[in-house]
Amino acid sequence: MTVLILTNEEDVTADMVVLRLGEAGVPVVRLDPADLTTGVALSGEYVQGACSGHLSVGGRLVTMSGLRSVWVRRPGEAATRAAQPSAWLTQEASQALYGMLRITDARWMNHPDAARRARHKPWQLHLAQRSTLAVPATLITTFPQAAREFAERFPDLVVKPVSGAHPQEPPRAVPTSRVAPDTDFSAVAFGPTLLQRRIGKRADIRLTVVGDTLLAARKPADPDADPDDVDVRFAPSVSPWLAVDVPRRVADGVRRYMRGAELAYGAFDFAEDADGIWWFLECNQSGQFGFVEMDTGQPIAATIATWLAGDGDPDGRCAQGGRGAAS
Amino acid sequence: MTVLILTNEEDVTADMVVLRLGEAGVPVVRLDPADLTTGVALSGEYVQGACSGHLSVGGRLVTMSGLRSVWVRRPGEAATRAAQPSAWLTQEASQALYGMLRITDARWMNHPDAARRARHKPWQLHLAQRSTLAVPATLITTFPQAAREFAERFPDLVVKPVSGAHPQEPPRAVPTSRVAPDTDFSAVAFGPTLLQRRIGKRADIRLTVVGDTLLAARKPADPDADPDDVDVRFAPSVSPWLAVDVPRRVADGVRRYMRGAELAYGAFDFAEDADGIWWFLECNQSGQFGFVEMDTGQPIAATIATWLAGDGDPDGRCAQGGRGAAS
Numbered sequence: 001m002t003v004l005i006l007t008n009e010e011d012v013t014a015d016m017v018v019l020r021l022g023e024a025g026v027p028v029v030r031l032d033p034a035d036l037t038t039g040v041a042l043s044g045e046y047v048q049g050a051c052s053g054h055l056s057v058g059g060r061l062v063t064m065s066g067l068r069s070v071w072v073r074r075p076g077e078a079a080t081r082a083a084q085p086s087a088w089l090t091q092e093a094s095q096a097l098y099g100m101l102r103i104t105d106a107r108w109m110n111h112p113d114a115a116r117r118a119r120h121k122p123w124q125l126h127l128a129q130r131s132t133l134a135v136p137a138t139l140i141t142t143f144p145q146a147a148r149e150f151a152e153r154f155p156d157l158v159v160k161p162v163s164g165a166h167p168q169e170p171p172r173a174v175p176t177s178r179v180a181p182d183t184d185f186s187a188v189a190f191g192p193t194l195l196q197r198r199i200g201k202r203a204d205i206r207l208t209v210v211g212d213t214l215l216a217a218r219k220p221a222d223p224d225a226d227p228d229d230v231d232v233r234f235a236p237s238v239s240p241w242l243a244v245d246v247p248r249r250v251a252d253g254v255r256r257y258m259r260g261a262e263l264a265y266g267a268f269d270f271a272e273d274a275d276g277i278w279w280f281l282e283c284n285q286s287g288q289f290g291f292v293e294m295d296t297g298q299p300i301a302a303t304i305a306t307w308l309a310g311d312g313d314p315d316g317r318c319a320q321g322g323r324g325a326a327s
Numbered sequence: 328m329t330v331l332i333l334t335n336e337e338d339v340t341a342d343m344v345v346l347r348l349g350e351a352g353v354p355v356v357r358l359d360p361a362d363l364t365t366g367v368a369l370s371g372e373y374v375q376g377a378c379s380g381h382l383s384v385g386g387r388l389v390t391m392s393g394l395r396s397v398w399v400r401r402p403g404e405a406a407t408r409a410a411q412p413s414a415w416l417t418q419e420a421s422q423a424l425y426g427m428l429r430i431t432d433a434r435w436m437n438h439p440d441a442a443r444r445a446r447h448k449p450w451q452l453h454l455a456q457r458s459t460l461a462v463p464a465t466l467i468t469t470f471p472q473a474a475r476e477f478a479e480r481f482p483d484l485v486v487k488p489v490s491g492a493h494p495q496e497p498p499r500a501v502p503t504s505r506v507a508p509d510t511d512f513s514a515v516a517f518g519p520t521l522l523q524r525r526i527g528k529r530a531d532i533r534l535t536v537v538g539d540t541l542l543a544a545r546k547p548a549d550p551d552a553d554p555d556d557v558d559v560r561f562a563p564s565v566s567p568w569l570a571v572d573v574p575r576r577v578a579d580g581v582r583r584y585m586r587g588a589e590l591a592y593g594a595f596d597f598a599e600d601a602d603g604i605w606w607f608l609e610c611n612q613s614g615q616f617g618f619v620e621m622d623t624g625q626p627i628a629a630t631i632a633t634w635l636a637g638d639g640d641p642d643g644r645c646a647q648g649g650r651g652a653a654s
Contacts, residue, residue, distance in 0.1 A: 043468035096519035099449030122426030192423035
């Protein structure tokens with residue numbers, strides 16, 4: 001049974017997992033959908049009520065029914081490195097590849113449907129609430145008056161994107177920023193704006209979840225930091241990430257979240273306040289983990305490798321051929 | 328409780344349903360996401376573990392928790408008619424709108440996740456097999472040799488796109504075409520190609536499914552037709568669509584398919600062969616139905632209106648406010 005990793009060639013984080021799988025003697029196929037139809041070929045046949053599929057990667061043939069798991073890491077857009085790329089070819093290749101992978105019994109980290117849904121920030125916030133995680137008061141609005149009233153109730157606010165990275169090439173992370181006290185919010189009418197109560201934080205928390213395993217890291221805030229430096233990704237760093245235990249209540253909430261989101265992997269960001277409460281900021285279903293593993297020595301790559309190599313819980317899908325009408 | 332219809336202004340098919348809902352006295356809000364943030368505004372608040380949302384359409388305010396159902400018909404891309412449209416604004420507006428709608432208790436026709444998944448042709452074919460519908464022998468491949476061997480086993484083939492319409496502006500339907508007997512298939516290596524045994528058809532079948540209701544229409548093939556005219560959408564028409572009963576076996580299969588696909592609406596295309604067997608060609612989760620209703624008089628719009636106005640089966644999501652940590 002083979003582990004399939006969908007990612008680009010430059011993904012060194014995936015290398016860490018490939019190494020672990022190799023050490024464990026687990027067959028791995030790594031491919032970038034961008035290489036369809038140059039280095040990567042596919043074929044699926046539907047005859048007599050049964051279906052079967054194959055992938056060929058660099059001359060190596062893999063049976064779809066022999067896939068143990070699929071890790072969707074950082075795949076390129078399908079067929080963008082083809083001899084004559086086009087939007088049409090990308091669409092055809094993407095539908096063919098993912099359409100076939102969807103009917104295997106492989107377990108996914110993460111399933112494309114769950115991954116896509118999990119990107120919706122309004123949905124994340126609600127799921128975090130339902131999972132009884134602490135969520136800072138938040139408003140997403142295009143009503144300037146709603147923004148003004150929210151700012152009266154919660155005078156110390158940050159603003160951040162509703163969606164993820166800016167879709168330029170290459171995509172750009174948009175920093176979370178503090179809202180100035182005299183902001184008039186008229187411009188809110190031109191685009192949905194996410195305002196959130198600023199958590200006076202004493203540390204940032206990155207909690208990486210792999211299956212049932214929770215690995216948390218903590219980076220203490222610089223006591224002399226400018227209070228306007230709210231985004232740990234952009235603030236000057238004075239301390240490395242250090243491994244930390246997960247409070248029981250948070251662990252329970254995070255497990256509820258992961259079940260609700262149907263995710264096998266998630267990178268949670270929390271802000272720890274002066275009372276030690278971990279406030280949910282977001283869960284990135286494809287968040288990086290290499291920097292945490294480097295700082296803390298936590299075995300994230302090894303845990304992912306173990307999950308990918310583990311037995312799945314197939315729910316009775318295709319691959320061996322079902323019953324059906326004659327062809 | 329309000330029915331929300333997401334579609335563009337020019338959608339006259341939606342008008343038919345709006346009319347029926349109006350006759351039944353059911354409140355309807357129709358909006359095009361393209362009109363965010365000009366005619367359409369939104370707001371969602373997450374405070375004290377509860378969330379609540381509102382939409383404003385043409386000055387009319389709708390509470391998200393008061394949405395009975397959401398009909399995703401032919402929505403435009405979010406915010407594309409904004410004063411200053413951009414890819415970034417579209418992404419922000421789309422995430423905000425759909426992210427908020429996802430956490431309501433409304434029932435969907437169709438849910439975005441199910442709709443997206445249902446577009447994958449390889450997945451459709453497999454689900455149809457599993458649902459015990461008759462599926463013509465099909466190959467999707469980038470291996471020329473696999474194509475050649477398939478053509479030897481099934482000498483009379485058609486070729487059709489793996490994905491849907493060509494992504495030009497406006498999108499263009501790509502006709503299903505007959506494969507010439509002397510085709511050498513070398514070009515298959517450059518892009519996934521869907522080959523399918525041609526069904527010698529005596530009629531085309533369009534089966535429209537709305538919830539539990541199946542409405543089938545049949546268009547007899549012209550006995551003098553050119554056998555190369557395989558695509559009913561492009562062939563000259565000699566007969567209107569006529570209502571027809573659904574064979575029990577097909578009805579059972581179609582219901583299994585709809586459950587497996589988690590769809591509330593689907594437009595199935597079948598080819599009826601000389602033995603009366605209905606061969607599954609595809610299920611379009613957003614297929615048009617106006618032309619069938621016009622020809623047959625079948626009450627498709629009224630059935631959709633009834634479904635949208637009906638009681639949902641909410642599975643305990645947000646809107647009234649759940650339990651959670653303080654803000």
